[in-house]
Amino acid sequence: MIRLLRPRLVLAGLACAAGLLAGCSLPPLEGRSASQALPAAEARETPLGRAIEPLAQQHPGQAGIHPLTDPREAFAARVQLARQAQRTLDVQYYIWRGDTTGMLLLEALRAAADRGVRVRLLLDDNGIAGLDAELAALDAHPQVEVRLFNPFAFRAFKPLGYVTDFARANRRMHNKSFTADGTATVIGGRNVGDEYFGATDGVLFADLDVLAVGPVAQAVSTSFDGYWASGSSYPIAALVGEPSAKALAEAEGRAALAQRSPAAAAYKEAVQRLPFMQQLVEGRLPLVWAPTQLVADDPAKGLARAGREQLLIHHMAEAIGEPARSLDLVSPYFVPTDQGADYFAALAKRGVRVRILTNSMAATDVLAVHSGYARHRQRLLEAGVVLYELKPDPAGDSPAGAPAEAGRREGRGLLGSSGSSLHAKTFGVDGRRVFVGSFNFDPRSARLNTELGLVIDSPLLAQQMERVFTERVPAGSWQVRRDPESGTLRWIDAAQQPPAELASEPLSRGWQRLAVMLLSLLPIEWML
Known part of the structure; x- marks a missing residue:
């Protein structure tokens, strides 16, 4: 069942129960045991380490x-x-x-x-x-x-x-x-x-x-x-x-x-x-060897004590650089905010091809998140950003082109299996670099939650993602377009021949569309 809000957005209504928690507090951390990760020299002496070390020596500094x-x-x-x-x-x-x-x-x-x-x-x-x-x-x-x-x-x-x-x-x-x-x-x-x-x-x-x-x-x-x-x-x-x-x-x-x-x-x-x-x-597993950088939030972010330079979004921007040719982005909870929408729009206006795949209203499990995305669609489309919204029906073609049952059980392509809701968080830049991790392009990932991921400098993986967007995403999603005369949105289903054109959010109900409209008016975007 689709939820109107993530649970955190309705908890304010529980304030009347605050008295029940009088006296409840967290225990002290004094006396907590201390431990560290296995030192690199000892890690190399484990069976896994001994198996991987010869390969790593052939690709110094790479993963x-x-x-x-x-x-x-x-x-x-x-x-x-x-x-x-x-x-x-x-x-x-x-x-x-x-x-x-x-x-x-x-x-x-x-x-x-x-x-x-x-x-x-x-x-x-x-x-x-x-x-x-x-x-x-x-x-x-x-x-x-x-x-x-x-x-x-x-x-x-x-x-x-x-x-x-x-x-x-x-x-x-x-x-x-x-x-x-x-x-x-x-x-x-x-x-x-x-x-x-x-x-x-x-x-x-x-x-x-x-x-x-x-x-x-x-x-x-x-x-x-x-x-x-x-x-x-x-x-x-x-x-x-x-x-x-x-x-x-x-x-x-x-x-x-x-x-x-x-x-x-x-x-x-x-x-x-x-x-x-x-x-x-x-030593027989096919591996893509490439320069790879870990990007992660400082854990102090969990207590609101991390500075800007300690945040994943800062490290990621440094590792990725500014897109010069293309940006292909997959995010289940895509809430760009005004600042993010301006950034993507500026990229598109200067000739960078920007393609984004996120959940449709019918596929999302949090309507509030969809409201935070939907309010920016017009701005992005006007600038030339290409928007795809995942279809929810596992019986249909997936972005990876797998049949229904095979899609449920087997992955196909870089974005994985078919399904009724997108959860992958990845993007490719300029056909050269790829990010894979936990980071959603939303304010919660940027400012509230801690996140972690890898920036992989691999043309092979980045070009795989480009091919997925070109060859497979259109069949498993609706492309959102803006009518140049009326300004209204249209959802194009390229899997049908000829392509079908829909005038409202596909497979959605009236109450859902109304809920998204009302939620978009509330000052909750910072929590999404």
């Missing part, structure tokens, strides 16, 4: 990149990294579901810890609904520590935390990384949950991760250390207490049940069938 567009391969990559790790696993996510894939990955972390691997799991507290018991049980393992970013002191009903400490609670950790032995890391847009790995009949997010090996993995580990030691990261044991024997037994029972489900069997089979980790260890 080996393997795109993970297939959702099951993306799941398998994480499980196989957990199985391959010998010394450390550093794992950082915004959302971790307690569903089939979420439970399987928690068990993969536990199995690694049983082998003696040190596991550090850092999760945003806003995205772990119902998992306190499971995470506390995992944290009880002597080789595991779980921390929560900007946690809510009142555990029974977390939204009340926005009432007493809105300024902090409104800042979330949106980073996503999975790093083994400081040597190989998965970075991208996927959270952990069935909808991100193609294991659900509901919303399937078309998404993109990359496996990266080489020096950039050490950079990710260093970034993780900063977040792990930040003033926003609290040991879960200090928030929920140590689990009782009964709670541990119940958590183990739920995990065992998830392991035995038919969906789990299918995913276990995928892990065994997909050979890429074995190929990596044997």
Whole structure:
């Protein structure tokens, strides 16, 4: 079901409950354990390190990149990294579901810890609904520590935390990384949950991760250390207490049940069938070697203490440079603001080809975000920006051109599988550089949430994205155009012959269009 607002936008109405939280506060951080990522010299001596080092020496200063567009391969990559790790696993996510894939990955972390691997799991507290018991049980393992970013002191009903400490609670950790032995890391847009790995009949997010090996993995580990030691990261044991024997037994029972489900069997089979980790260890995995830079927000942003030069958006602008020929951008939550719309318009007016793919009203899961985008469409189109809006129907052609069922289960092309909602966050510049990460082009990513991603200087990957926009995006989306005489918008469906032209937001309802119009009048863009 489409939501009118993201949950944070309606929490102000809970102010009357503030009295319930009197006396609730976060525990002190004194006494919190200290730890650091595996030093580079030790990382090179692990099995993963020994396998990758000869390849890295052939490409000094570069990273080996393997795109993970297939959702099951993306799941398998994480499980196989957990199985391959010998010394450390550093794992950082915004959302971790307690569903089939979420439970399987928690068990993969536990199995690694049983082998003696040190596991550090850092999760945003806003995205772990119902998992306190499971995470506390995992944290009880002597080789595991779980921390929560900007946690809510009142555990029974977390939204009340926005009432007493809105300024902090409104800042979330949106980073996503999975790093083994400081040597190989998965970075991208996927959270952990069935909808991100193609294991659900509901919303399937078309998404993109990359496996990266080489020096950039050490950079990710260093970034993780900063977040792990930040003033926003609290040991879960200090928030929920140590689990009782009964709670541990119940958590183990739920995990065992998830392991035995038919969906789990299918995913276990995928892990065994997909050979890429074995190929990596044997030096046979096709890797794109390219200069690659990690860009990340300083964790101080989580407490509103980061300066402009500590923000990802500043580092990204330096790493990417100014587009001279083309900019192809994919963002599920695209809210450019007046400043951003002016920037894209200026690029287009000076001859830079700007193409943007975002969710249509029918595909988005947050109508408020669509309102923040829709109010800028006229301005962008007038300047010559090309706008595509993803179709929601998984039975139709995807941007990657996959049939319905294949699109649900298999990735096709740089933007991943078909689905009913876009979630990939990537862009290509001048057919040369690509960004892959967690950053949405919206005010929340720029100013409130912490983010992380890779800037990859690879003409091969950037030109793949250009071909996707040219050859496949038109079939899986509606192109929005402006009638030059009337100024009204039209949605063009190029998949039909002749192309169909629609006069209103496709597959939308009247109440949705009215809601978007009303939401666009509210001063909420800074929160989107």
